[in-house]
Amino acid sequence: MIMMRDSEISFKSKEEIKFFQEESLRQTISYIAENSPFYQRLFRQxxxxxxxxxxxxxxxxxxxxxxxxxxxxxxxxxxxTKSLVMDYVTTSGTLGDPVTFMLTENDLDRLAYNDSLS
Incomplete structure (x- = not known):
């Protein structure tokens, strides 16, 4: 997956940003189509x-x-694989039933990075 930090993308041209977005989109769609039973089924249906x-x-x-x-x-x-799940996070359920998300080490690193920016 392409990763670009805010500091890097801030100085890119409109065309470079669009290229980055579309390359990221293609990679993400390809990844979920290959690895997510939910999206495999959804795309097929x-x-x-x-x-x-x-x-x-x-x-x-x-x-x-x-x-x-x-x-x-x-x-x-x-x-x-389930063995790569490092943590489970559950929403508060304020607007209905709570939802649980499974997070990998990469997910936790990304969340920590996002927190460091705020």
């Missing part, structure tokens, strides 16, 4: 060929994912 999602304009082709989907099919969102 919606008739979406993941390789056709190339540009930000293609996002409208994607079916939406709901909170209900995350609750009902939680484990099907997991894209890694």
């Amino acid at each position: 919606a008739g979406v060929d993941p390789s056709s999602i190339r540009k930000t304009e293609d996002l409208s082709k994607l079916p939406t994912t709901s909170k209900k989907d995350v609750s009902e099919y939680n484990r099907d969102f997991l894209c890694v």
